[in-house]
Amino acid sequence: MRNTxxxxxxxxxxxxxxxxxxxxxxxNIDYFACIYxxxxxxxxxxxxxxxxxxxxxxxxxxQEAFVxxxxxxxxxxxxxxxxxxVYRIVHNTTITEWRKTQTKGKDQRVAIDDELYKNLPxxxxxxxxxxxxxxxxxxxxxxxxxxxxxxxxxxxxFLEEKDYNEISDILKKPSGTVATLINRxxxxxxxxxxxxxxxxxx
Amino acid sequence: MENSxxxxxxxxxxxxxxxxxxxxxxxxxxFWILFFFSVLIGGLxxxxxxxxxxxxxxxxxxxxxxxxxxxxxxxLPILWIVFSILFLGISIWGIxxxxxxxxxxxxxxxxSSLLFSAILGVVFYxxxxxxxxxxxxxxxxxxxxxxxxxxxxxxxxxxxxxxxGTIFSIENGILLKxxxxxxxxxxxxxxxxxxxxxxxxxxxxxxxxxxxRNNIFRATEVRPWNGQGGNGTMHNF
Numbered sequence: 001m002r003n004t005x006x007x008x009x010x011x012x013x014x015x016x017x018x019x020x021x022x023x024x025x026x027x028n029i030d031y032f033a034c035i036y037x038x039x040x041x042x043x044x045x046x047x048x049x050x051x052x053x054x055x056x057x058x059x060x061x062x063q064e065a066f067v068x069x070x071x072x073x074x075x076x077x078x079x080x081x082x083x084x085x086v087y088r089i090v091h092n093t094t095i096t097e098w099r100k101t102q103t104k105g106k107d108q109r110v111a112i113d114d115e116l117y118k119n120l121p122x123x124x125x126x127x128x129x130x131x132x133x134x135x136x137x138x139x140x141x142x143x144x145x146x147x148x149x150x151x152x153x154x155x156x157x158f159l160e161e162k163d164y165n166e167i168s169d170i171l172k173k174p175s176g177t178v179a180t181l182i183n184r185x186x187x188x189x190x191x192x193x194x195x196x197x198x199x200x201x202x
Numbered sequence: 203m204e205n206s207x208x209x210x211x212x213x214x215x216x217x218x219x220x221x222x223x224x225x226x227x228x229x230x231x232x233f234w235i236l237f238f239f240s241v242l243i244g245g246l247x248x249x250x251x252x253x254x255x256x257x258x259x260x261x262x263x264x265x266x267x268x269x270x271x272x273x274x275x276x277x278l279p280i281l282w283i284v285f286s287i288l289f290l291g292i293s294i295w296g297i298x299x300x301x302x303x304x305x306x307x308x309x310x311x312x313x314s315s316l317l318f319s320a321i322l323g324v325v326f327y328x329x330x331x332x333x334x335x336x337x338x339x340x341x342x343x344x345x346x347x348x349x350x351x352x353x354x355x356x357x358x359x360x361x362x363x364x365x366x367g368t369i370f371s372i373e374n375g376i377l378l379k380x381x382x383x384x385x386x387x388x389x390x391x392x393x394x395x396x397x398x399x400x401x402x403x404x405x406x407x408x409x410x411x412x413x414x415r416n417n418i419f420r421a422t423e424v425r426p427w428n429g430q431g432g433n434g435t436m437h438n439f
Contacts, residue, residue: 026220029213033206040205063209070213074223077301172304 010037018082026073036066039083042160043090049155050091050148051098065093084169087160091170095148138198145192150185157182226301233299240293241315245322246335247285252323253332254279257349257428262356265363265410276352290315354381357408365419366408366427372401378409378419386419393421 013021013034021038024031040062047058068089076085143151156162156170168175192198212218258277266273293315297303326332333349340348347355357366358381367380376388388409399407406427414420 029210032213033210036206036209037204059205063205063212066209067213067216067218071218071220072226073220075221075226168305174305174307176307 008034010034013038019078022073022076022082032066032070032073035069035082035086039086043086046087046090046155046160047094049159050152051094053094053098053101061094061097062090064097065090068093080169081166084162084166087156087162087166087170088172091152095152138193141196141198142189142192145196146185146188149181150188153178153181154185154189230301233296233303237293237296237300240289240296241318242322244286244289244293244315244319246326246331247282247289248319248323249326249332250282250336251279251286252327253336254282254349256327257353259356262364262410267362281346286319290319293319353408358382360386360413360419363410363412364408365411367406369401369403369405369407372403376401378407384417386417388424389414389418389420390424394423396423396425398426399424 008028008030010033013031016024016034018035018038021031021035025035043062043065044055044058047053047061048055051058051061053061069086072089076082146154152171153167156167162170164175164178167173167178171178173181254277260274260277263270263274290312294308294311297306297311297315323332326335336348337350339346340351354366357364359365360380365378365380365386367378367386369376370379370385371377376390378386378388380386389411393409393411395401399405401424408425408427409419409421410423410425411419411421
């Protein structure tokens with residue numbers, strides 16, 4: 001039998017569903033560390049994608065978001081996917097923190113990883129439509145200029161690979177609105193690229 | 203230090219407490235109650251709007267020679283329209299604040315709130331609740347005029363062509379006593395008498411026309427006190 005003082009490790013949590021871990025966390029906080037570790041990498045990457053925080057800042061934001069997750073753990077409703085719920089809290093915390101830095105006049109940067117370069121243009125059918133390859137700096141500039149709500153749905157849909165229902169739960173918007181936002185975001189991407197005369201290498 | 207350990211230490215050192223499950227449930231229930239309450243109030247407001255419109259005599263505008271706009275605005279249930287919009291807004295906010303409220307599209311929420319309020323409004327109206335509510339407001343809210351009071355004011359302006367009261371004699375033409383107790387002789391020789399009007403002693407009527415002299419009023423149209431009275435005939439009494 002396990003000694004109650006013995007620390008729970010990630011290994012103990014392997015194969016345990018998120019929802020089960022939530023229940024266990026309510027009884028033993030050590031299980032909460034498993035949840036954190038399970039999502040840490042994914043969520044830091046998400047924070048970096050939707051903001052211009054540095055890696056260290058993203059870690060701080062994630063810590064803050066997880067304190068909120070802990071505080072509201074009793075609110076988690078099993079009819080929702082835990083990942084959607086946790087993404088929602090992280091998304092909102094990131095946006096709030098990001099807006100604070102913007103009011104301080106911090107430069108906007110967009111952290112674009114290889115996956116973004118690879119996936120976004122093909123998902124937006126831009127390559128297909130234009131028959132050209134996207135310039136990486138071009139993508140960066142377009143995203144910098146995109147309204148926050150459009151940037152978020154594009155990232156959730158094409159990079160985080162969330163379906164409409166999950167995006168609906170994360171952004172707390174009806175599924176129909178999510179579909180509309182994605183369409184508008186695609187248009188917005190193309191319009192900004194055109195307006196800014198962002199070059200695409202052949 | 204691992205970030206997960208750092209997190210647990212932060213939670214423990216700052217003594218971060220979890221919110222109670224009941225707190226979330228209570229919040230959710232509160233917003234559902236707020237939604238239903240707002241729809242109910244919206245329904246009541248809607249019923250008074252229906253009542254006021256059903257009693258409004260917009261055709262009188264053609265007989266008004268001055269302050270038409272003022273007269274028209276006076277006929278509109280502006281307070282109740284504001285109430286309806288306000289409680290529609292509260293009901294939308296209420297349902298959007300429930301746990302799953304974000305799943306409903308704003309259009310569906312607005313349409314369903316309006317539909318529920320309209321159904322309740324019709325029920326209240328036909329059950330007589332709207333009239334009672336209008337009268338309760340008139341008694342208790344300073345400056346509020348009920349449909350009855352407005353009607354009384356409009357139809358007590360013989361100089362402007364609107365007279366009303368109770369018929370007290372029909373032996374030598376129609377004799378009418380207005381609400382201030384003044385007696386009038388009504389000339390209906392060229393008057394249009396609405397269908398629901400019954401020329402008999404004790405009948406309460408509204409008359410459009412003009413003062414001929416002193417207490418003689420030449421009628422062009424006679425209506426029952428309640429409503430417009432439907433179709434009628436030219437009458438030579």
